[in-house]
Amino acid sequence: EAQVTQNPRYLITVTGKKLTVTCSQNMNHEYMSWYRQDPGLGLRQIYYSMNVEVTDKGDVPEGYKVSRKEKRNFPLILESPSPNQTSLYFCASSFGLHTGELFFGEGSRLTVL
Amino acid sequence: DAKTTQPTSMDCAEGRAANLPCNHSTISGNEYVYWYRQIHSQGPQYIIHGLKNNETNEMASLIITEDRKSSTLILPHATLRDTAVYYCIVREPLEKGKLTFGQGTILTVHP
Numbered sequence: 001e002a003q004v005t006q007n008p009r010y011l012i013t014v015t016g017k018k019l020t021v022t023c024s025q026n027m028n029h030e031y032m033s034w035y036r037q038d039p040g041l042g043l044r045q046i047y048y049s050m051n052v053e054v055t056d057k058g059d060v061p062e063g064y065k066v067s068r069k070e071k072r073n074f075p076l077i078l079e080s081p082s083p084n085q086t087s088l089y090f091c092a093s094s095f096g097l098h099t100g101e102l103f104f105g106e107g108s109r110l111t112v113l
Numbered sequence: 114d115a116k117t118t119q120p121t122s123m124d125c126a127e128g129r130a131a132n133l134p135c136n137h138s139t140i141s142g143n144e145y146v147y148w149y150r151q152i153h154s155q156g157p158q159y160i161i162h163g164l165k166n167n168e169t170n171e172m173a174s175l176i177i178t179e180d181r182k183s184s185t186l187i188l189p190h191a192t193l194r195d196t197a198v199y200y201c202i203v204r205e206p207l208e209k210g211k212l213t214f215g216q217g218t219i220l221t222v223h224p
Contacts, residue, residue, distance in 0.1 A: 004156075031210065043157070043200070043214035050210050058211060090156050102149070102212070104156030 002027045006091050006105035013081060014113050021076040021108050023091030031094040032074040033058070033102070034066065036087040043090070049074055081112040117201045122219040125195075131188040133218050135201030138182045145204050146177060148186045150197040151217070157200065160186065191222045 004025045013019055025032065033048035035058075045058030049068040063085055065077040074093075078085060091105040118136040125131040137146060147162040161168055161175045163184075168175045174187040188195055200217040 033210070033212065035214070037154075042216045045211060045213065048210040048212070056210060059213065088154060092156070101159040101162075102157070104158070106156055107154060109154075 002103065004091055004093050004103050004105035006089070006108045008108060009106065010109050012111045012113065015082055016080050019078050019081060019110075021078075021089055021091075021110070023074045023076065023093075023105060024072050025074075025091075025093040025103070026072065027093065027095070027103065028071065029093035029095050029103070030071070031096060032068065033092045034064070034074070034076050035090045035092065036060065036085075037090065037107075038087050046076065046089075078110075081110075083112050086110060086112050116213075117203055117215050119199070119201050119215060119218045121216070122221070125188075125191045125220060125222050127193060127222050127224050128190055131186075131191040131195065131220055131222070133186040133188075133199050133201075133220060134183065135186070136183045137201070137203050140181050140203050146175065146181075146184050147202045147204060148173070148175065149200045149202070149214070150195075151200070152194075152197040157214075160199075191220075193222050193224065196220060196222045 007022045030051045034046040035043045037043050044060045046064050047066040049055045055066050089108045092102040094102045145162050145164050148160040149157040151157040161173050163175045177184045198217040198219050200214050
């Protein structure tokens, strides 16, 4: 089954404790992206990757890192999480941005205390 | 990056057509209009997209005005399961990967 898988789905952590949210897709998609969703602010793009080893900042990249060492994986790294990074995170992928359809993961709800 | 404007919320009776408008007056010639929806806190789901012609698929129809400054998503026979937030977005040129979602329209389908 074609899917985008995120882990963990739920996480409560403390300020400053490094964490990684993994994202994996099984559709051989070139494009991958991370979004965060907060009440009243909608979906905001954090980082995106057009292909392996090609990443770029979205609208709200501060406090996050990403890597794209292989096509299927696009982990989101929070080196030193802070409470303002408490949010619902979505990973998405697409064969190519020109094809339009983004496939989203089920989301990862992160709470930073 | 063209921005979109959508009503904050809309209501629709079950079984009736839901017409969701979107304004994108600064859209450029090579930008597509996309629609997604998000049910509760699930990942957004692709619905349809188009450039200038009207489009239809099994989920919905997309009507784009001739000047391309606005569009309407039509759910022909809304059901309770269509209650969701609907996002109209305009995609940047191919060489850029930014894809911006606005606030969307909360569609509530009533029995």
